[in-house]
Amino acid sequence: MDRNKIICCLLIFGSVLLFSNFTEDNPYFRITAKDVEFVVPKGFPKPRYDFKNNPLKPEIFVLGRRLFYDPILSKDSTTSCASCHQRIAAFGHMDHALSHGIYGMIGRRNVPALQNVVWGESFMWDGGVNNIEVQPLNPLTNPIEMNEKLPDVLKKLKRSPYYRMAFREAYGDSIINSERMLKSLAQFLGMMVSANSRYDKFMRHEDTLTQQEFNGLVVFREKCAKCHREPLFTDESYKSSGLMPDTSLNDLGRFVITGRPNDKYTFKVPSLRNIARTYPYMHDGRFRTLEQVMDHYAKGDFYMTNTSPELLATKGMSEIEKKQIIAFLKTLTDDDFLHDRRFADPTFQ
Amino acid sequence: MVAMLFCSISLMSQSKKHMSLYFENRVRQKVKGAGTSGSAQYRLAIDSSYINSVGQSFTVTNFKYYISNIKLTDSGGRVFENKNSYYLIDENDSASHHIQLDDIPEGDYSKISFTIGVDSLHNCSGAQSGALDPIHGMFWTWNTGYIFLKLEGKAPASKQPGHIFEYHIGGYKAPSNCIREVSFDIAGIHSYVSDDDLLVGASPGTCQIRLSADISSILSAHYTVDFSKLSSVTDFHNAATIADNYKDMFHLVGVFYGSK
Numbered sequence: 166m167d168r169n170k171i172i173c174c175l176l177i178f179g180s181v182l183l184f185s186n187f188t189e190d191n192p193y194f195r196i197t198a199k200d201v202e203f204v205v206p207k208g209f210p211k212p213r214y215d216f217k218n219n220p221l222k223p224e225i226f227v228l229g230r231r232l233f234y235d236p237i238l239s240k241d242s243t244t245s246c247a248s249c250h251q252r253i254a255a256f257g258h259m260d261h262a263l264s265h266g267i268y269g270m271i272g273r274r275n276v277p278a279l280q281n282v283v284w285g286e287s288f289m290w291d292g293g294v295n296n297i298e299v300q301p302l303n304p305l306t307n308p309i310e311m312n313e314k315l316p317d318v319l320k321k322l323k324r325s326p327y328y329r330m331a332f333r334e335a336y337g338d339s340i341i342n343s344e345r346m347l348k349s350l351a352q353f354l355g356m357m358v359s360a361n362s363r364y365d366k367f368m369r370h371e372d373t374l375t376q377q378e379f380n381g382l383v384v385f386r387e388k389c390a391k392c393h394r395e396p397l398f399t400d401e402s403y404k405s406s407g408l409m410p411d412t413s414l415n416d417l418g419r420f421v422i423t424g425r426p427n428d429k430y431t432f433k434v435p436s437l438r439n440i441a442r443t444y445p446y447m448h449d450g451r452f453r454t455l456e457q458v459m460d461h462y463a464k465g466d467f468y469m470t471n472t473s474p475e476l477l478a479t480k481g482m483s484e485i486e487k488k489q490i491i492a493f494l495k496t497l498t499d500d501d502f503l504h505d506r507r508f509a510d511p512t513f514q
Numbered sequence: 515m516v517a518m519l520f521c522s523i524s525l526m527s528q529s530k531k532h533m534s535l536y537f538e539n540r541v542r543q544k545v546k547g548a549g550t551s552g553s554a555q556y557r558l559a560i561d562s563s564y565i566n567s568v569g570q571s572f573t574v575t576n577f578k579y580y581i582s583n584i585k586l587t588d589s590g591g592r593v594f595e596n597k598n599s600y601y602l603i604d605e606n607d608s609a610s611h612h613i614q615l616d617d618i619p620e621g622d623y624s625k626i627s628f629t630i631g632v633d634s635l636h637n638c639s640g641a642q643s644g645a646l647d648p649i650h651g652m653f654w655t656w657n658t659g660y661i662f663l664k665l666e667g668k669a670p671a672s673k674q675p676g677h678i679f680e681y682h683i684g685g686y687k688a689p690s691n692c693i694r695e696v697s698f699d700i701a702g703i704h705s706y707v708s709d710d711d712l713l714v715g716a717s718p719g720t721c722q723i724r725l726s727a728d729i730s731s732i733l734s735a736h737y738t739v740d741f742s743k744l745s746s747v748t749d750f751h752n753a754a755t756i757a758d759n760y761k762d763m764f765h766l767v768g769v770f771y772g773s774k
Contacts, residue, residue, distance in 0.1 A: 218639075218640075219640075289656075293656050293657040293658065294655075294656075294657075294658050295637070295638050295658040295659075296638055296639065296640035296641075296658065297640070298640030298641040299640055299641060299648070299653075299655065299658055302648060302653075302655040303655045303656060305655075306655055307655075307656075315648060315649050316649055319649070342643055342647065342649075343641060343643075343647055343648055343649050344641040344642055344643040344647065346641075347640070347641035348640075348641050351640070351641070421657075422657050424690075424750055424751070
C-alpha cells in the first residue's frame, strides 16, 4: 500500500510539473499566433505543402514541438525525433555517419537535415514518402530506429495527463489519434524555414560576400547549381554521385521505391543549406569534411555507370575552385534558423 | 403483391433513400463426391483448412481490403457517387462487412460499381483518420501508400519461415497500379425477404446488395498461385498480377428488399 501511495504522490507531482510546463510561463518557449505565421521568403517558390488543410495554430505547433522532443515516442522511451535531428545541426545528426536507433542499433543512412520541408516533393534519401505528414511514421516504426508501433504510441499518449490536455488545447477535445499527432508534427516541421543565411542576405542586398565567397558562388553556379538549385539548393531529383556502393550497407537507394534499373544507387539530391553544420556527408556519411566531398567530385573517378552526367562539370576542378566553393557553402549557414527559439527543446523548461 | 410490383419499377422507392452493402468472404472448394467438376463457395472461416486450385492446403489468418468510390447508376445514366468514403472490410471484424449508404436520391438503379483500393489522391493526402488511419496496419510507411488488400495465412507448401504466406497488395502508380474497378448489373435482379432475413446492420425496409469476395479468385482467377513459388508479395513485385486476380473476386449474391 505504501508503495502505491508513493507512486500516487509521484504521479500527482509529475502532473503538476507537466502542467506547469504547459502554461508556457517562460517567454522563450511561448508560441504566439505571430510565431506560427507562415511567410514564403522572398525569392522562394510556392511551397508544395499547403497549411490550408492543417491550419497553423500555436497550440498545435506546441504539441508538435513537444512530440518531436519526447522520447515517449520510441519503444523503450529513450529516443526522440530530436535524438538524431539536432537543432545545432539544422536538425541533422552532427558527427554521426549513420543514424542511431534504440538499443544502440545503427541504421543504414545519414540523418538528413530538416529545413524547408514544405518545399519537398518527397522525403527520405530514396524519396519513398510523398507527404511530410506521414514521414514521421518511418523513424517511429522502423525496427532499427524508434521501433514503436503506432497503436502503442497512441496508448502512451492517451495515458499522459499532459498530452490529454495538450490535444484538447490544440484540437478542442481530448481525442488522441494518429492524424492529430502527425498533423501537429507537420506544423512543427513545416515551420522550420531556413532563408536567412548570409547567402540569402546577399541575394536581398542586405549583406556582402567576401571576394572568395563570391567567386565560390560563381563556380558553384557553373558546376553544382544544376542539381543543387537555388534557392532551396536541391532540384528534388535522384542522382548517383558515382560513389562505389558500400557492400556492408547494400543500399540500392531510389531503386527500392521505383524498381527501375537506372535508379539503382541513386539518392535524393540533398539541400546544401547549413551544410557546414551537417557533417559528415553523403547518404551514408562516408565523407567527414567538405574537402573530401570536393576531392571526390574533382577527381571524377566515378564508379557507377549511371553517375549523374552533371558531374562532368566538376571533374578536374582546381584546388582554388574547391576552396572557393567551400567558402561559398559556408555562407549557407543560417544562424537565425539554428538559434530560432521556436524550435528549441521545450522539455528543458 | 401490388407493393412488390411497385418496388420493381422504382428499385429505391422502398429504400427510404438508404441502402446497404454486405460483403461475405468465401472460398471456392471442390465438392467431394460430386463428380469431377463440382465446386461450391463456402463462407470463409479463419484458421479452417482449404485446398487451392493446385491441390495445396492452406488456412487464412487475416483478410482485409479497402472498398471505396461506390457508385450507383440509374437506367437514365444518372450517377450517385458516394464521394470520399472509404471502407475497410476486415474478416476479423464482423461489423465491417456491412456498409450503410444514406441520402441516396430515389432512382431506378441498374448498376453498382466500386473501387478495390484507395484512389491516388488519398494515397498522397498525408495523415488521415477513419478507415484511412494508418493504425489499421494497411499503410506502407517507407513507400507511402495504402495496402489495398491483405491476405495472410499458412500453407505447408510455403517455403517462408513458419510456412506462412503474405500478400500485401497496393500501389497507385504505374506500372504497378493495383487500383481496380468492379461493377455489377443489378437491373431486374431482386429478391424479397422478410426484414428478419436481412443481414445484421440493414434497417427494415431497405435495399441490401450482397456480394461475396472469393479468396480462391485471388489465388487463381488468372494467375495461379503456387504457394511453393509465390508465398510473399509485399511490394510492387508481382503486385499487379495479384490485383488482376482480385479484380474478379467479387460475385453478386443478390439484391434483397425488406418486405415492408
